Amino acid sequence: MSSHSSVAAHDAAHDPNLKHHFENADQQKESASIGMWVFLLTELMFFGGLFLAYFVYRQWYPEAFIAASNKTDVLVGAINTTVLICSSLTMALAVHYASKGRRELLVLFLIATLLLGGIFLGVKGYEYHDKWVHHEIPGEHFECHGCADEVHTQLFFSLYFGMTGLHASHMIIGFGVLLVLIWQAWKGQFSAKWYTPIEMFGLYWHFVDIVWIFLFPLLYLIDRVGRPLL
């Protein structure tokens, strides 16, 4: 009988966000965090394969990679990197204010993150359009005047579009998830005691930022020595 009453007392004090198969909120939170990290590590290996392809071909065809990389616009790339880092900061602040239960500031910083992500995608779209206009998309209409090794210059652009495209698709998915989170945060579904979705999405968003931190120097900055940067 005593065990029955203690269960009843436990249920009365039960946190509605605590699932029954967890001992307590700490354990639940750590499980979510570790689950998210395991997912991000599969993403790391996913992107890792593309980075590996990049390193192998750069090792084999350095001249073609230099010629192709010099066709990218460093200023636009650096500005977009800055935009993405700003969005990481606003995301970190969103998690910060979620942990303090500040609903308005949480919503505000999630919207800021959404806008900065949108600017990044817009700039990326501008760059893709530029590549389209200049016939720098691999395939039948690819043109590279004065390229010694056109086939492997195309290979660089295949990797460029593959890697930035996969990165951008992650941004687009993040954009969609953010819309849902903003709606939920606005409706007050999160509190200082429970804001796990915000925190887990923060991990995802920072991971996407990290991928770009490597893409920027590898795609835009090969052998810029002696060339005007901007």
Next chain:
Amino acid sequence: MQEHSEHHIVPKRVYALVFATLIALTWVTAWVATVDLGAFNIYVALSIATFKASIVVLFFMHVKYGTRLTKFIVCSGILWLMFLLFVTMGDIWTRSWMGVPGR
């Protein structure tokens, strides 16, 4: 023992410092690419990127304040990525030494 990491709220000035470092290093990496370091340009670029990624993981992603299990899992993932990159590149780098056909 249960570790109570989630009660640790990172001060805002830490975020500000990490943010300023990330922005500064973005422009440093763009500038340093124009300096002739020979074969070392790519290593400098990758070192800067790795440093930037590390501070994002440690502070923005809270791994510095995470449990030991979280740290272990993150490190093991990075270790496997290093296997992928270095074992394959070790092959690519050294193939020409033996004159093996097909590069």
